[in-house]
Amino acid sequence: MKTLGDIGEHGAIDIITRLAPSALNGDDAAVLYNSPPNSRTVVTTDSLVLGRHFRLDWSSPEDIGHKAIVQNFADIEAMGARPVAAVMALNAPPSTPVSFIEGLARGIHDEIKEFAAELVGGDITASDEIIVTITAIGSLGGSAAPLNLNAAKPGQKLVASGVIGHSAAGLALLQHFEGNVPEEFAPLVHAHLRPRLQPSRGMIARATGATCATDNSDGLLVDLETIATRSGVSINLNADAIAPTDLMHAAGEATGIDPWQWVYSGGEDHTLMATTHHDVPSGFRHIGDVGRGNTVTVGGKTPAHTGWVSF
Amino acid sequence: MKTLGDIGEHGAIDIITRLAPSALNGDDAAVLYNSPPNSRTVVTTDSLVLGRHFRLDWSSPEDIGHKAIVQNFADIEAMGARPVAAVMALNAPPSTPVSFIEGLARGIHDEIKEFAAELVGGDITASDEIIVTITAIGSLGGSAAPLNLNAAKPGQKLVASGVIGHSAAGLALLQHFEGNVPEEFAPLVHAHLRPRLQPSRGMIARATGATCATDNSDGLLVDLETIATRSGVSINLNADAIAPTDLMHAAGEATGIDPWQWVYSGGEDHTLMATTHHDVPSGFRHIGDVGRGNTVTVGGKTPAHTGWVSF
Numbered sequence: 184m185k186t187l188g189d190i191g192e193h194g195a196i197d198i199i200t201r202l203a204p205s206a207l208n209g210d211d212a213a214v215l216y217n218s219p220p221n222s223r224t225v226v227t228t229d230s231l232v233l234g235r236h237f238r239l240d241w242s243s244p245e246d247i248g249h250k251a252i253v254q255n256f257a258d259i260e261a262m263g264a265r266p267v268a269a270v271m272a273l274n275a276p277p278s279t280p281v282s283f284i285e286g287l288a289r290g291i292h293d294e295i296k297e298f299a300a301e302l303v304g305g306d307i308t309a310s311d312e313i314i315v316t317i318t319a320i321g322s323l324g325g326s327a328a329p330l331n332l333n334a335a336k337p338g339q340k341l342v343a344s345g346v347i348g349h350s351a352a353g354l355a356l357l358q359h360f361e362g363n364v365p366e367e368f369a370p371l372v373h374a375h376l377r378p379r380l381q382p383s384r385g386m387i388a389r390a391t392g393a394t395c396a397t398d399n400s401d402g403l404l405v406d407l408e409t410i411a412t413r414s415g416v417s418i419n420l421n422a423d424a425i426a427p428t429d430l431m432h433a434a435g436e437a438t439g440i441d442p443w444q445w446v447y448s449g450g451e452d453h454t455l456m457a458t459t460h461h462d463v464p465s466g467f468r469h470i471g472d473v474g475r476g477n478t479v480t481v482g483g484k485t486p487a488h489t490g491w492v493s494f
Numbered sequence: 495m496k497t498l499g500d501i502g503e504h505g506a507i508d509i510i511t512r513l514a515p516s517a518l519n520g521d522d523a524a525v526l527y528n529s530p531p532n533s534r535t536v537v538t539t540d541s542l543v544l545g546r547h548f549r550l551d552w553s554s555p556e557d558i559g560h561k562a563i564v565q566n567f568a569d570i571e572a573m574g575a576r577p578v579a580a581v582m583a584l585n586a587p588p589s590t591p592v593s594f595i596e597g598l599a600r601g602i603h604d605e606i607k608e609f610a611a612e613l614v615g616g617d618i619t620a621s622d623e624i625i626v627t628i629t630a631i632g633s634l635g636g637s638a639a640p641l642n643l644n645a646a647k648p649g650q651k652l653v654a655s656g657v658i659g660h661s662a663a664g665l666a667l668l669q670h671f672e673g674n675v676p677e678e679f680a681p682l683v684h685a686h687l688r689p690r691l692q693p694s695r696g697m698i699a700r701a702t703g704a705t706c707a708t709d710n711s712d713g714l715l716v717d718l719e720t721i722a723t724r725s726g727v728s729i730n731l732n733a734d735a736i737a738p739t740d741l742m743h744a745a746g747e748a749t750g751i752d753p754w755q756w757v758y759s760g761g762e763d764h765t766l767m768a769t770t771h772h773d774v775p776s777g778f779r780h781i782g783d784v785g786r787g788n789t790v791t792v793g794g795k796t797p798a799h800t801g802w803v804s805f
Binding site for chain 1: 520521522524528531532535537538541546568569572573575581582583585615620621622623625630631632640642707
């Protein structure tokens with residue numbers, strides 16, 4: 184089996200730039216397109232650490248590529264911006280199989296092209312464990328404010344695009360069945376391994392009058408509490424609108440876990456959530472309401488929960 | 495001793511945003527300033543891996559912060575652009591001392607403010623070894639081409655800003671004396687631990703008509719060979735202009751290493767090198783000439799050398 188140590192840094196760069204090509208790659212730094220007038224550049228970064236965030240017996244290298252892009256592009260979308268480019272810092276031991284690098288590059292390219300974006304550069308460095316760090320660059324057009332965490336207002340609807348709790352259910356199933364999850368639960372496992380981010384939902388929310396957005400990365404309640412605290416508002420979720428699906432209930436029975444736990448504290452779904460005074464934007468659904476106060480409630484009551492913490 | 499595990503991700507973020515403050519930090523992603531008309535965004539990323547690129551008994555956390563910014567900003571300057579912002583992905587074990595994070599943030603802030611830039615965001619993730627990945631964002635104003643690796647032209651001067659070979663000499667001294675390097679060699683050690691990048695030299699080179707630039711990161715000859723290959727030119731260095739300094743000769747005697755080896759293959763000086771038909775730009779000196787062909791020579795002869803490779 185050929186390894187990163189065999190082909191070296193330049194060999195790995197050749198593979199990545201072949202499988203995730205960009206005419207902007209290959210100089211000291213990548214020069215992006217001319218910025219449209221009155222636009223702002225948006226930037227965010229996130230690491231995936233092998234073993235902590237993904238297991239190679241569960242996730243394919245392609246899955247990891249998809250997920251690394253999604254978790255970063257979700258943050259760009261959550262500002263109301265359009266992802267335009269990404270760079271990757273890959274830290275990996277010399278024993279890393281070349282097939283891992285190929286799969287990773289393929290996954291990145293498959294995901295990034297959904298957004299008409301490009302992998303424009305990167306760095307490959309020897310390390311003891313595999314860490315994939317993506318930095319995403321977005322473009323925020325026009326003079327309207329970005330969708331800031333502190334800009335939710337009482338009287339607004341809370342709207343969401345994407346599933347809630349599926350990623351956590353998928354992880355619980357993988358853990359419970361030690362990877363051999365029954366086929367019926369494939370959509371949940373898929374949601375964990377390769378969460379889906381619908382391109383342009385952040386731009387659409389901003390264009391239709393939303394003022395605040397975030398993505399469900401650390402857990403629904405934790406992420407909404409951030410909005411509540413930063414905006415000085417309360418958020419009341421509609422229990423029916425966020426209730427576990429039938430498939431999640433079945434997964435709950437199979438694993439002995441209350442599926443509401445996945446809804447409340449799962450995270451990693453990268454559900455885009457926004458607040459707006461206006462009609463529910465295309466691709467979103469109404470899941471709650473913003474009011475005065477500083478609490479996050481479900482049907483007016485405080486739910487018990489915890490969220491993801493790194494340490 | 496307090497550790498990252500004690501204070502958690504949010505505690506660490508509080509420290510970093512206090513010591514390296516930016517009003518742009520703290521949302522899902524950072525929204526940068528309005529782009530000037532006809533400007534392009536420039537992006538690059540680089541990791542420093544503890545143990546491979548730095549040793550904590552030699553480098554202070556502040557040094558690491560400085561170096562992480564310099565190695566990225568040098569790539570932005572090498573396009574002729576102005577560094578405006580950076581994000582940091584910090585991978586670190588829970589046992590990492592809080593004092594490390596404080597020093598790192600201080601070093602980043604001290605260096606980044608020399609460029610009137612800001613640390614605008616980041617990510618902190620648990621890992622087994624400490625890895626500091628910086629992604630730098632620059633702004634390339636005006637419609638002139640960036641300083642591309644393929645744009646050197648026969649008849650141009652090769653000009654350089656910054657020391658050549660000092661970083662490698664410093665590293666050799668640290669290795670030879672196991673960290674206890676005699677005081678007389680402090681400038682060389684300092685050049686390794688905290689390489690100096692003069693702000694704005696890339697912009698000045700571009701503004702005064704340079705067409706191509708790179709920084710000495712992998713080794714003088716390796717980096718110039720990249721230009722020679724990509725531009726389809728030869729480069730002949732003037733031996734007197736790149737000759738080891740008296741201090742480097744003394745370090746050579748102390749360590750038993752030919753100081754020309756540091757000049758040729760040292761790297762990590764982040765010397766900015768550009769090619770221009772015009773007068774030597776302010777802050778640069780004339781170190782060689784671009785001609786027809788495809789070789790890199792010194793005084794017309796081929797030197798023996800190797801460069802830095804990651805694997």
